[in-house]
Amino acid sequence: MQRRRFLGLAAAATTLGLTAGLSGCGALGGDSGGDVTLRLVAADYDLTGGDSTKKYWNGLVAAFEAKNPGVKVQVQIESWNDVDRKVADMVKAGQAPDVAQIGAYADYAAAEQLYSADELLSIPVQANFLAPLVDAGEYKRTQYGLPFVASTRLLFYNEELFDKAGVDAAPTTWAELAAAAEKLNKKGVTYPFALPLGPEEAQAETMMWLLSGGGGYIDATGHYNLDSDANTRTFDWLRDNLVTPGLTGPTAPGKLNRKEAFAAFARGEVGMLNGHPSLMQEAAKKGVKVGKVPLPGTDGKAKATMGVADWIMGFKQNGHRKEIGAFLDFVFSDENVLKFAGDNDLLPATVTASATMQADPKSADLREFLEALPDSQLPPVGKTSWAQVSSSVKKDIGRAVQPGVKPAEVLARLARQATAAENAE
Template sequence: MNRRTTTAALAVTLASALTLTACGGSGGDQAAADAKQTLTVWAMGTEGEKLADVAKVYEKANPNIKVKVTPIGWDVAHQKLVAAAAAGKLPDVMQMGGSYMTEFADMGALEPVDTKTFQEKDFFPAGWKQGQHDGETYGVPWYVDTRVLFYRTDLAEKAGIDKAPATMAELQQAAEKFQKKAGTKWGLSIQPGGLDTVQSFYQFLYSAGGEIVSKDGKAVANSPAAVKALENYASYFDKGLSEKSVRPGYDVTKDFNNGSVPMFFGGPWIMGLIDENYPDLKGKWAVANVPEDETSAAMAGGSALTISADSEHKAAAEKFIKYLTDTEGQADWYERTKDLPANVNAWKTGELATNPDMKVWKTQMESAKVSPPQPKWTEITSKIDTAIEKATQGKESPKAALDEAQRAIEGLVQ
């Protein structure tokens, strides 16, 4: 899913779509890949805006193909896709986040990927898995996303910290040192509650070896590993190391810049924000892999490119997706957007191969964890959001909060 906005608020029931549509095959003749035709493409957020520029370059090299890109805001993307699927009017090519894939694949709205044209070995495992449903692949990874630790190196020096925390125990020790020795207001910024708090919690959960739903579809939200992770997470609030209140539209980079927050977990786009908005911070911050508990693991995000099952331009759509996801196309897309390439071969040259910061992202992405393919995943994670908030606010113990979430989730898994 796109990381710049939350997704839980987008949840719209698919019941109407499932009953109103009968997707699964084109009702018309298929155009050849190089025949004169127009490809319709929906892309979301910043990607939707940037893709139009790439489409113009593609059209010059492929004069018979007109690529009509429609940018869609993430806040309305889910509703528009559902409505279009119900009406049988999906575009030829769609950007789709992992949380959407199961829903639309399950209703037969997506064309299976040709795994001879697009091969699993060329992509990060987590990116490829997000495009799979029920043993079939429906999405080609376009860009990937994960989380790493951002920290102020200048404040670390003041606090007597000479290297990034390598373990979860060292992370909390560092948070305490930042407060006591460097005078920061907080030690670590993590989300205390509200929508999509789970995305902040994943780094603790996955590193502890926990999950919300297991690979075989069982709810495991209150496993010993999950309880351990939430106890660790909540302890930051108990000790005054993290802020308990939720501020709408909070921008952690502002507090990172003024020094009140010395550490936080963030995505790759934040590097560009810091460089652009706070040039005086250059040389005063760094990124590091998620500190280890049982392991070092973070959430996997990103988007895939999919083809409508009802498209009459599947050959041209596949060719366009190939252009966007091969090594050259991925390197170009990184230069335009700083989105992390999903194609591992794009990391072998240029800045992606030589920049030490990019090595941190690549290492983290290699161990990133994918959310399981559950049609009600948004509803499931909302139960974890609630449990986290109860624990961070001291309303319930981590175990009691997760026991309650477990009971609710058991009725939602499929």
């Protein structure tokens, strides 16, 4: 899966003739030929246990229904722990929702259960997605996954702990990162560098490091290459320079989950970690002064960083292509995209909304993330084998950095499993 060349935000907006006023795209008015009710299942993004996600969708639906009197939308919000499974169960039972906003789309695309993007969206809306997210939303060169919201990663550091440890500047190379971790360790910081390779989201932490080391999950031909020389060198370095010297804290990386690492950062117990936008607000609430810089690479800034997207898609089962398309055009209006991204400290998936957020002083804390997203690389979510490969990485990658273990052997085993899963696609 090759990344398309990203057009500058302003240039793309001008070329496409796009403005913030996309909210009228796809409106059906009263000519839909009779009332249609769409069923939407969406994931809950509220980290506090509140109902902000439900309120967002209810408000959006009310505005959409006012513009499209022949269409109603029923909203069902499910936790991230359950939403993918529940949608899968609905599809298996022959009761697919019309629209699902979940974590993966490839299996449904492979089973020919989804409308493609060009079957649903108006041309201006379809052309407005950021290029790396379009690539990641493709199955066999056709886009089925519509990127709903995105994020990327930066190196977070605790400014006060850096000052106390005498670390004068944020690291820009792996050697500088290890040196800073050593100073933090000498000052008694619990986690000089938190390395969450536990089963919660080890596949993401792994990808960040693979990209920083010049490798990745797949090669230029789109095939898995987990045991490449670059990937092996990366995990050799992690084992020898962070884990074995005791710079990753009291919990072994293979047992440390991202949620626990983020919580420790918010408590002021972590010197550095790879963080995403939603951590900033939580850390600030606890009084942590957060510094953030691009992820270091072997000899300087990493050539690429990891991007992440959640997906929204339209199912064919009920045959409501026109109504689904009108609804999704409305979902991707700048007003709606910016509200959801802003409310959840996430990044817009569209060119025009990204440009608007970059220019907004209120979003200054997100600017570095926005700048990193256009050149980011996403996991190979367009491969139906990715779920199985991701699961294997979550389970086993933590062993690769254990002192005395040869990373090459762990990576080779994972590579064999990945190739077998890919061949079974």
